[in-house]
Amino acid sequence: MEKLDGFFKKDGKNLIVPFILITSLFALWGFANDITNPMVAAFQTVMELSATKASMVQFAFYGGYATMAIPAALFIRKYSYKSGILLGLILYALGAFLFIPAAAYENFTFFCCSLYILTFGLAFLETTANPFILSLGSKETSTRRLNLAQSFNPLGSLSGMAVASLIVLPNLLSDKRDAAGQVIFSTLSEAEKASIRVHDLAIIRNPYVALGCVVLLMFIIIALKKMPKTIVKTEQTSTKQTLSNLWKNKIYREGVLTQVFYVAAQIMVWTFIIQYADHLGINKADAQMYNIIAMTMFLCSRFIATFLMKYINGRLLLSIFGIGAALCSAGAVFIEGMTGLYCLVAISFFMSLMFPTIYGIALENVSSEDSTLGAAFLVMAIVGGALMPPLQGSIIDAGGAEHVLFGLPSVNVSYCLPLLCFIIITIYGFRCYSRIKQN
Numbered sequence: 438m439e440k441l442d443g444f445f446k447k448d449g450k451n452l453i454v455p456f457i458l459i460t461s462l463f464a465l466w467g468f469a470n471d472i473t474n475p476m477v478a479a480f481q482t483v484m485e486l487s488a489t490k491a492s493m494v495q496f497a498f499y500g501g502y503a504t505m506a507i508p509a510a511l512f513i514r515k516y517s518y519k520s521g522i523l524l525g526l527i528l529y530a531l532g533a534f535l536f537i538p539a540a541a542y543e544n545f546t547f548f549c550c551s552l553y554i555l556t557f558g559l560a561f562l563e564t565t566a567n568p569f570i571l572s573l574g575s576k577e578t579s580t581r582r583l584n585l586a587q588s589f590n591p592l593g594s595l596s597g598m599a600v601a602s603l604i605v606l607p608n609l610l611s612d613k614r615d616a617a618g619q620v621i622f623s624t625l626s627e628a629e630k631a632s633i634r635v636h637d638l639a640i641i642r643n644p645y646v647a648l649g650c651v652v653l654l655m656f657i658i659i660a661l662k663k664m665p666k667t668i669v670k671t672e673q674t675s676t677k678q679t680l681s682n683l684w685k686n687k688i689y690r691e692g693v694l695t696q697v698f699y700v701a702a703q704i705m706v707w708t709f710i711i712q713y714a715d716h717l718g719i720n721k722a723d724a725q726m727y728n729i730i731a732m733t734m735f736l737c738s739r740f741i742a743t744f745l746m747k748y749i750n751g752r753l754l755l756s757i758f759g760i761g762a763a764l765c766s767a768g769a770v771f772i773e774g775m776t777g778l779y780c781l782v783a784i785s786f787f788m789s790l791m792f793p794t795i796y797g798i799a800l801e802n803v804s805s806e807d808s809t810l811g812a813a814f815l816v817m818a819i820v821g822g823a824l825m826p827p828l829q830g831s832i833i834d835a836g837g838a839e840h841v842l843f844g845l846p847s848v849n850v851s852y853c854l855p856l857l858c859f860i861i862i863t864i865y866g867f868r869c870y871s872r873i874k875q876n
Contacts, residue, residue, distance in 0.1 A: 452573040458662065459573075460586045462522070462566050465655065466559045467593030468600075469529070471707070471732065472644055473498055473552065475601045475725050477826075478711040482622055482721075483611040483637045484545050488712065492830035495704055497549035499822030501556025502563070509564040510813030511676070518565050519659070525561025526656040528554060533649030540642035543634060551645075558652075560816060567796060568812040572805075581751075584743040587793040591736035598732055600644050602725040609637045612721045679807045683814065688869060692799025693814050695865040699791045701821030702762075702858035705829050705851075706784050707731065712833060713781055713848050716840060717774065727778065731785035738789035746790075752870035755794045759863030762787035766856035770849050777849060784855070791862060798869055829854050 473494065481491035513521040532555025539547035570586045606612065610633040611622040622630065683689055707728060714724035745754055765787065768780030796815050803811045829851045833840070836847025843850060 456570065456573050456582075456586070458659070459566050459569050460589050461655075462562050463586055463590040464593030464596075465529075465652070466562055467590040468597040468648065469555065469559060469593075470498075470597065471594035471728075472597035472601050472605075472648075474704070474707045475598075475606060475711055475721070475728065476641060477708050478715070478721055478724075479606065479609060479612075479637070479641060480545060480548070483609065483634055483641075485623070486545065488830040488833045489827055490545075490830075492708070492826040493545075493549055494552065495708060495826040496823045497553045498556050499700070499704065499819050501553045502560045503817050503820030503823060504553075505557040505560035506564055506813045506817035506819075507810075509561040509816075510810045512561075513565060514676075514809050518569055521561050521565040522659055523656060525558040525565065526652050526659070527558065528561065529558030530649045530652040530656070532556070532558060533645045533652065536642045536645040540638040543638055555645075560819075563816045563819075564809075564813050567793075567816070568800070568808045571797065571800060571808070581743060581746050583793040583797050584739065584746065584790060588736070588739040588743060591732055591739065594732050595729065595736065598725065598729045602722060602729060605640055605644060606722040606725050608640050609721065611637050614720055676810065679810045682804065682807050683811050686803060688801070688872070689799045689803055689811060691865055691868070692795055693818050695862055696792070696795050696799070696815055696818035697821035697824075698858040698861045699788075699795055699821070700819045701825035702855040702862075703788055703792070704822035704826055705855050705858075706766075706781065706788070708826055709829060709833070709848060709851065710778075710781060713769070713778060713852075716846050716848050717778065727782050731782045734782070735785040735789045738786045742790035742794075750870060750873070751790075751794050752798060752866050752873065754790060754866075755798070756863050756866030756870060758787040758790055759859050759866055762791075763856055763859040763863060766852055766859055769852045770845070770856060773846065773849065781852065787859075795862070795865070825854055825858075 477491045477494050480486060480494060481488060484491075509521060509525070512524065532551050532553070535551035535554060536548070539551050566586075567583065570583050573582065613621055622633065625633070710728050710731065711721055711724040714727055715721070719727075742754065742758070749757075762784050765780045765784040769777050769784070771777075772780060796812075799815060800808060800811055832842070832851040832854070833847050836842045836850075840847045
C-alpha cells in the first residue's frame with residue numbers, strides 16, 4: 438500500500454480519486470477514436486467515394502487536434518484544468534449532435550465538419566488530461582503512471598469497436614454482397630441507392646447522438662466535482678519564453694516529431710484493416726472483428742508494458758517494441774493472404790506503449806511551468822493521423838481496378854508507410870536510451 442500511495446501522492450496529498458476521474462476521460466476519447474475508424478469504409482461504400490476521399494474522415498477528425506491543441510493550452514494557462522475539461526466536453530457533445538443534421542442533409546462534408554468540431558473537444562481533453570496525470574505523483578513514476586492511465590483508453594476503444602461491429606456495420610444495407618462476396622450496392626438503381634443511403638446514414642448517426650448524451654452526463658459530474666488544485670502555476674513564465682525553452686530541448690523537439698509519426702502509424706494500421714480484409718473477400722462486419730482482436734492485444738500489451746517498465750528502461754522498451762512493429766508491418770506488406778492480415782493485427786501488440794512513452798520521455802525534462810504548452814504540441818502531433826491516411830488511401834487507389842502495385846495488392850503496399858513510421862520511432866528510442874547511458 439505504501440508503494441501505491443507513493444505512486445498517487447504528491448506533497449502529502451492522496452491523489453487517487455482525481456486520477457480515477459481524469460482516467461475516465463481516456464476511455465471517453467478512445468470510444469470516439471475507434472468508432473470513427475471503421476466509418477471510413479462505411480462512408481466509402483454508402484456515399485460512393487474513393488478510398489482517398491473517404492479517408493478525409495480521418496483528416497477532419499485528427500485535423501481538429503492540430504487546430505485546437507495550442508488554443509486549448511493557452512486557455513488552460515489562463516484559466517484552469519477543470520475549465521479546459523468542461524469546455525472540451527461541451528465541444529465534444531456539440532460535434533456529436535451535429536451528426537443529426539449531417540444525416541438529414543446526406544452531406545459527407547457536413548459529417549466531416551461535425552467530426553472536426555467534435556475533436557476540438559478531444560484536443561481540450563487530451564491537452565488537459567495527459568499532463569494532469571503526469572503531475573499526480575512523483576516525477577520518477579510519471580511515465581509509468583501515464584502508461585497506466587492510457588491503459589484504460591483501449592477500454593473505450595473496444596467499446597467503440599463493439600458498437601461499430603455489432604450495431605453499425607452489420608446493419609448497413611449498402612454492404613450486402615452477392616454469392617461471390619462482391620458488394621452489390623453499385624449495381625442498384627438510383628432510387629434503391631437513395632433509400633439505402635437514408636437508412637445507412639441514420640445507422641451511422643445514432644451512436645454519435647448517444648455518445649453526445651453520455652458526454653453531457655460527464656460534463657455534469659465533473660462540473661459538480663471539486664477538483665484539487667495540484668497543477669503548478671504557469672503565469673510566472675511568458676508564452677514566448679516557454680516556446681524558447683521547448684525549442685532548445687532536443688529530446689522534447691524530437692519527441693514531438695516522433696509522436697507525429699506514431700499517431701500516423703496507429704491510425705493507418707487501424708483504419709485500413711477493413712480494406713485489407715475486404716481484399717481477401719471478408720465483409721465489413723467480419724473484418725471489424727480483426728480490429729477488435731487488434732485492440733484487445735493492444736490493451737493487454739499496455740498492461741504488460743507498464744509492468745515491464747519496472748525492470749526495463751522505457752526508452753529501451755520503446756526501441757524493442759518499435760522493431761517488433763516494423764517487422765510485423767513488413768509482413769503485412771510482403772505476405773499475401775490471411776498471414777499478412779495476422780501480421781497486420783499483431784502490430785497493435787507493439788504499438789501499445791508508444792504514445793504514452795514518447796509523451797513521457799519528451800516531457801521528462803520540461804519544467805513544470807512549460808508543461809502545459811509542451812503537452813499541447815504533443816497533442817497537436819496527433820495531426821499525423823490527419824496527414825498520412827489520405828496518402829495511404831491514394832496508394833490504395835493507385836492500384837486501379839485490379840488493386841495491384843509492384844506485383845502486390847495495393848492495400849498491402851500502402852502499409853510501407855507505417856513501416857517507415859515505426860523505423861523512425863525505433864531510432865528515437867535508441868537515441869534517447871543512448872543519451873542516458875552516456876550520462
